[in-house]
Each structure stands twice: as C-alpha cells, then as structure tokens.
Amino acid sequence: MMATRTVGVLRGTFVAIVLLFILAPLIVVVGVSFNRSPFVFFPPRALSLHWYGEVLRSSAWTGPLATSAVVAAIVAGFAGLLGTVSGLALARWPVRGRQMIELALLAPIFIPGILTGMALLFWLGRLQLVGGLAGLVLGHLVITVPYVVRTVYGGMPGNLMDLEAAAATLGAGPVRTFVRVSVPLVLPAVSAGTFFAFLLSFDNVTISLFLAGPRAVTLPVQIFNYVQFSNDPSVAAISTVLMLATVVALLGAERFISVRQLVSRRTLGGRA
Amino acid sequence: MAGVGDDGTRARAVLLIVPILVVLTLGFYAPLGFFLALSFLRYDPAHLYLHQWTFANYHVVLAESTYRLGLFNTLRLALAVAACTVVLGYGIAVVLWRSTPGWRNVLITALIAPLFVSVIIRTYGWLIIFDNRGPLNEMLRWFSLGPLHIRSTLTAVVVALTEVELPFATLPIFAALSQVDRALVEAAATLGEPPLRAFARVVVPLSLPGVVTGGILAFSLAASSFVEPLVLAPPNLFLLATLAYDDINQVLNWPLGAATGFFLFAVALLLTAVSVGALRLTRGGRMV
Numbered sequence: 001m002m003a004t005r006t007v008g009v010l011r012g013t014f015v016a017i018v019l020l021f022i023l024a025p026l027i028v029v030v031g032v033s034f035n036r037s038p039f040v041f042f043p044p045r046a047l048s049l050h051w052y053g054e055v056l057r058s059s060a061w062t063g064p065l066a067t068s069a070v071v072a073a074i075v076a077g078f079a080g081l082l083g084t085v086s087g088l089a090l091a092r093w094p095v096r097g098r099q100m101i102e103l104a105l106l107a108p109i110f111i112p113g114i115l116t117g118m119a120l121l122f123w124l125g126r127l128q129l130v131g132g133l134a135g136l137v138l139g140h141l142v143i144t145v146p147y148v149v150r151t152v153y154g155g156m157p158g159n160l161m162d163l164e165a166a167a168a169t170l171g172a173g174p175v176r177t178f179v180r181v182s183v184p185l186v187l188p189a190v191s192a193g194t195f196f197a198f199l200l201s202f203d204n205v206t207i208s209l210f211l212a213g214p215r216a217v218t219l220p221v222q223i224f225n226y227v228q229f230s231n232d233p234s235v236a237a238i239s240t241v242l243m244l245a246t247v248v249a250l251l252g253a254e255r256f257i258s259v260r261q262l263v264s265r266r267t268l269g270g271r272a
Numbered sequence: 273m274a275g276v277g278d279d280g281t282r283a284r285a286v287l288l289i290v291p292i293l294v295v296l297t298l299g300f301y302a303p304l305g306f307f308l309a310l311s312f313l314r315y316d317p318a319h320l321y322l323h324q325w326t327f328a329n330y331h332v333v334l335a336e337s338t339y340r341l342g343l344f345n346t347l348r349l350a351l352a353v354a355a356c357t358v359v360l361g362y363g364i365a366v367v368l369w370r371s372t373p374g375w376r377n378v379l380i381t382a383l384i385a386p387l388f389v390s391v392i393i394r395t396y397g398w399l400i401i402f403d404n405r406g407p408l409n410e411m412l413r414w415f416s417l418g419p420l421h422i423r424s425t426l427t428a429v430v431v432a433l434t435e436v437e438l439p440f441a442t443l444p445i446f447a448a449l450s451q452v453d454r455a456l457v458e459a460a461a462t463l464g465e466p467p468l469r470a471f472a473r474v475v476v477p478l479s480l481p482g483v484v485t486g487g488i489l490a491f492s493l494a495a496s497s498f499v500e501p502l503v504l505a506p507p508n509l510f511l512l513a514t515l516a517y518d519d520i521n522q523v524l525n526w527p528l529g530a531a532t533g534f535f536l537f538a539v540a541l542l543l544t545a546v547s548v549g550a551l552r553l554t555r556g557g558r559m560v
Contacts, residue, residue, distance in 0.1 A: 011367055018364055019382055022435060025397020026389060028407060032400055040400055042407045082292045089288030092281050105292060108300050112496030112540070114513055115307075115533045116300065118520055122310060122530075123303035142299035145292065174284070203390035205499050210520075220390045227396050227503055236400075239393040246388050 026243065033236035040233055051237035061238050064222040071133065071218060072201040075140040080194030082141075083148025087189075088182060090153045091160055102153075106146045113206035116143065121210040131213020139211045140201040147200065148193035155189025195253050199246070311530035321527050329531035339532065342510040346495050346536070349429060349511065353494035354441070354487045356434040361442035361486055365479075368442075369449040383439050391436060395503045398432040399423065402504070424506040432504055433494045440493060441486035448482025449475070484551045492540040512536040 028042050035041055036048035055061045086105060093101055108116060117139070124135045157163070160182065167177040205220040212221040219242065226235045314324040333339045364383065368376050386394060401408050402423040412418030422428050452475055460470035498513035505511070512532055519529030 014363055015367055015379065018360065021360075022383065022386055022438065024401060025394045025432075025435065026386060027397075028400045029393060029397045040403070042400055082295060085288050086292040089285045092285035092288070094282060094285075101289065105296070108296070111304070112492070112533075112537055114496050114498050114516060115537055116304070118516065118529060118533055119303040119307035120299065121520065122307055122526060126306075138295075138299045142296060145295070149292070199388060203388070205390060205392045209499070220392045223390070223392050223396065224499070224503075227392065227399065235396060239390075239396065242393065243389055250388060 029236050029239050030243070031236075032233050033240040035233045035236075038232045040231060040236070051233045052241070055234050055237045055241070058234075061219075061222065061234070064217045064219040065238075067133075067216055068202055068219040071136050071140060071216075072198045074133075074137050075144055075201040076194050076198035078137075078141050079145045079148045079197035080190055082145050083152050083193050083197075084183075084186060084190045086145075086149050087152030087156065087186065090149070091156055105149050108143050109146045113143070117207045117210035120207070124211070130211075131215050133216045135211045135213075136208065136216055136218065139207045140204060143204070143207055144197040144200045148190075148197050151193035151196065152186055152189045155186070155192070157185055160185055192253075195249075199249070307530050308534060310527050311534050313527050315525050315527045320524070329527045330535065332528055333531050333535045338510055339512070339515060342512045342515045342532075343535075343539070345426070345510055346512045346539070349426060349433070349501075350491045350495035352430045353433045353437060354491040356430065357437050357441035357490040358445070358483055358487045360434070361438060361445050362479075362483065364438075364442045365445040365449050365482075368446050383442060386435075387439060391499055392503075394436060395432055395500050398428065398435070399503060402428050402431075424504065426505065426509060428504040429501050432500045433497060436497075436500070437490040437493050441490045444485040444489065445479060445482040448479040448485075452478045480555070481551060484547050488544050488547055491543060495540050496536060512539075 031042045031044060032040050033051060034047050034049070035044040036046040036050055090098065090102060090105070120135070120139050120142075121130065124130050124138075129135045129138075163185065164177050164181055167181045168174075172180065203220060204218070205224060208218045208221045209224065212218055217225075219238070223235055223239065310321060311329055312325050312327070313321040314326045314328060316322045364379070368379055371379065400406055403409070404419055404421060404423060406423075408422070409419040412420060422431075456474050456478075457470055460474050461467065465473065496513055498511070498517050501509070501511050501514050502517070505514070513536060516529045516532035516536065519525045519532060523529075
C-alpha cells in the first residue's frame with residue numbers, strides 16, 4: 001500500500017518535471033513579451049502590451065508575417081491538390097512496384113533539411129530564381145507534399161476501389177465517379193493533410209534560411225535574424241502572437257480533423 | 273468495368289502520378305543530384321567550381337582538423353541528445369503505457385503540442401532561460417548557487433535539442449510498449465518474478481525495437497540540426513552541419529559545403545544501418 005503511494009508520488013513528480021521541461025521555453029517567451037522595458041526580463045518587472053503595439057505597427061514584422069501567410073497558403077493549396085491526386089494514384093497502383101513509388105514520393109521526409117535546403121539553393125541559383133517567392137514555394141512544397149500523400153493514402157477507406165467500381169457499374173463515367181465518389185471519401189484526410197502542410201510551411205526555418213532573400217523573408221527567418229543580432233522583447237511578442245494564432249487554428253481544426261493522429265503520423269515518420 | 277489491375281486503371285494511375293513526379297524532380301531529385309555532382313567538382317574561387325572531377329572535397333572533410341573536430345563534436349552532440357531523449361522518453365512512454373486512457377490523451381497532447389511551435393521560437397526560449405541573468409540563474413541565485421554560464425555551450429544545445437526531439441524518441445518507444453502483451457507480465461509475476469525484475473526481463477527486451485527507432489531518429493535529427501547550434505553554440509564549436517552552412521553562406525566554397533552535407537548524411541545512414549543490424553543480431557541470438 002505504502003509502496004504504491006510512493007510510486008504514485010514519484011510518477012507524478014516525474015510527469016510534472018517533464019511537462020515543465022517541455023513547456024519552459026514557451027512559457028518564458030510568452031512571459032518576456034509582456035515586458036515594458038526594452039530588456040528581456042523573466043519574469044517581467046513591469047507588465048505592458050507595449051511590444052505588441054510596436055511589433056504590429058512595424059513593417060519589419062508585418063511584412064514577413066504576410067510573406068509567411070502567402071507562402072503557406074500557396075504551398076498548402078498545391079500540396080493538398082498534388083497530395084490528393086498522388087494518394088489516389090497510389091491506391092490504384094499495381095501491388096508490384098507500389099513500394100518503390102511510395103518511397104520515391106516520401107523520400108524528402110528522410111533527407112536532412114539542411115541538405116535539401118543547400119541543394120535547392122544551388123539549383124535555384126543556376127535557374128536565377130534565388131531569393132524570391134517562387135523558390136520558397138517550391139522548397140516548401142517539396143518538403144510538405146509527402147506528408148499530404150501519406151495522410152491521404154493512409155486515411156483512405158480500404159474499399160475505395162470497390163466503391164468506385166460500383167459507381168461505374170451503376171453507369172457513372174470516370175469523371176463523375178472521381179468527383180462524386182472518390183473525392184468525398186478522401187476529403188477528411190485531404191483537409192487534415194492540407195492544414196498540416198500549411199502549418200509546416202508557416203513554421204519552417206531549416207529550408208527557408210537558405211531560400212529566403214531580400215525580396216522574400218518569412219517570419220521564422222526574420223525571428224532568426226533578430227535573435228542573432230538584437231535583444232529586445234519584440235521577438236517574444238511576435239512569437240506569442242504566432243503561438244496564439246496556431247492554438248486558435250488547431251482548436252478550430254480539431255472539430256474537423258484529428259490533430260493528434262496527424263502528429264503521431266508525422267513524428268513516427270521522421271523529420272520536421 | 274474498372275477494377276484493380278485493369279489496363280485503364282493502370283494508365284490512369286500512371287497519369288495521376290505524373291504531376292507529383294514532375295514537382296519532385298524539379299524541386300528535389302534534380303537539385304540533390306546536381307548537388308551530389310558538385311561535391312565531386314573542384315573548387316575555384318573565381319568561378320565557384322571547375323568542371324574537373326575530384327575527391328579533394330571529401331579529402332578535406334575527412335582529413336582537415338576543423339572537419340575532424342566537427343565530426344567528433346557532431347557525434348558527441350547527437351549521441352548525448354539520443355541518450356537523453358531515450359532515457360527521458362522511456363520514462364514518459366512507461367507512464368503513458370500505465371495510465372488511464374484519459375490521462376494518456378492529456379499527456380500525449382502536452383508532449384506533441386510544442387511541435388506546432390516553430391523551432392526558432394523554442395530555441396529563443398532556451399536562449400532566454402540560459403542567459404547569464406536569465407530565469408535559471410536568478411533561481412540559482414535565490415538558493416545562493418551559480419551563476420552557471422550555460423549560454424553558448426554545447427550543454428545548451430544538448431538541452432534544447434533534447435526538448436525538440438523528445439516526442440520523436442518517445443512515441444516509437446510507446447508504440448513498442450503498447451504491443452507488449454500484458455499477459456506476459458502477469459505470467460512472469462505468477463511464476464514468482466518480482467515486478468521490477470519482470471519488467472527488466474520481459475518488457476524491456478520487447479520494447480527494444482522502439483528504443484532503437486527512437487534513438488536513431490533523435491540521433492539523426494540532432495546530427496543534422498543547425499538552427500539550434502547557430503543560436504546556442506559558441507562560434508568556435510565546430511559541427512558538421514554548421515560547417516556546411518558556413519561553407520555555403522560565408523566561405524562560399526560550395527563544393528566543400530556539398531561534400532560536408534553528404535558526409536553528414538552518410539554518417540547518419542551508417543549509424544542507422546549498424547544499430548538496426550545490432551538489433552537483429554541480439555534478437556536473433558536471444559530468440560525473442
């Protein structure tokens with residue numbers, strides 16, 4: 001009896017320490033954002049929303065915020081479309097060779113981001129596409145689309161092909177079958193994948209650090225630049241805004257998709 | 273009629289796969305292919321590279337002291353992160369495994385929620401925490417301890433990376449534990465094994481594949497990370513990933529940066545192959 005209680009207390013303490021460890025960097029950033037002074041104090045010595053006003057008025061932050069949103073939206077759109085089409089193709093692929101094709105589509109997940117980023121920068125340099133939106137979009141698309149493929153392919157009903165065949169037997173043409181049967185059946189997985197692609201693109205630093213240029217700086221890259229060279233709470237304020245937006249988006253999305261399932265798929269699969 | 277294996281179906285499948293293959297070729301396979309070729313071309317300060325095949329770049333990576341030190345530090349860092357995440361992750365996985373479904377959901381959510389926050393924000397958080405006048409040292413001063421100069425050390429990078437990679441190590445271990453048949457644990461207890469011994473002899477061996485998967489993931493993610501080191505490591509701490517980044521961005525020796533990048537990837541692949549092989553051997557030997 002005594003032993004069980006001791007184990008319970010130990011377990012509780014362990015869980016509390018782990019949670020504190022995981023959340024500490026986030027708590028600190030939120031805390032610092034409420035400073036009044038231009039110095040980074042935690043806990044803040046005087047509370048104020050000063051740095052929020054500063055950040056939301058400054059084009060140094062609103063510009064990259066807009067860039068990130070635009071890039072993520074375009075990437076999510078393309079990744080959703082491409083991922084859906086490819087997921088449907090995978091389901092139809094003859095068993096022979098399916099694994100090869102799957103590996104070919106998922107490969108970007110398994111290559112370190114730094115390698116993909118450097119290679120893309122070199123390639124885009126040869127194509128004269130460095131430093132613009134196009135390069136960023138291409139880079140983000142390549143690293144996010146495998147996740148959509150996997151979500152769509154994994155979230156597809158097992159009898160999709162039978163249902164399509166049934167529709168065909170009942171006289172629906174290929175286009176009608178696709179629009180009225182296949183698409184509605186994979187839609188939940190598609191929206192989950194698309195949402196995930198948006199978040200991945202929006203948060204990305206690894207690829208963006210190579211591909212961002214004077215004409216296209218994303219928010220995470222701007223944060224990186226600030227963290228390296230200056231030290232006032234504006235970074236904390238914009239980061240908190242970002243976290244708040246993510247939480248709101250996740251809560252909204254939770255009603256339509258299982259965020260948890262999404263993430264376990266991502267974490268079990270590999271890299272960010 | 274359209275069925276699986278039907279000629280029409282196959283043709284449609286091929287047609288549907290073409291767009292993504294075009295995109296991946298243009299944005300992934302071709303860039304990586306050219307980059308690999310670049311790593312075998314001779315560096316030239318004026319033209320970036322010359323069309324002369326050479327192993328010189330890999331020779332620099334393998335022989336020059338900076339890069340050797342980089343390899344040594346990278347292995348040190350990645351092993352430390354893998355060890356920390358596996359130990360912590362194993363504890364968390366066991367807690368998850370033994371908790372009620374309700375608690376399990378809460379804990380998993382807490383574990384994965386930070387994944388939705390950009391790595392750069394979390395790294396910034398650690399930068400604040402480790403500052404000489406940051407909350408950690410304030411707290412230590414409260415107890416008349418410290419100050420600890422952690423900012424700009426390898427330790428800072430290890431801590432931050434452990435936090436970032438923790439879910440990647442925990443979830444595979446939890447997945448392996450979930451597959452352990454509880455009847456086995458009960459059988460061991462019935463046969464008179466004390467609980468801890470039963471755990472060590474029955475559960476731990478069965479969860480090893482999860483430990484290896486999680487450890488490899490954490491290792492390779494840590495080895496190729498460069499954002500956390502750029503922010504938290506001292507400038508004189510050479511790592512393969514940051515050396516590659518500097519070759520590209522500062523030194524502008526592209527062929528050398530390419531060779532460093534591919535060497536880094538090869539190291540991670542080699543370690544993966546060795547651990548998977550070792551796991552197979554031990555499992556084969558013990559007939560688990």
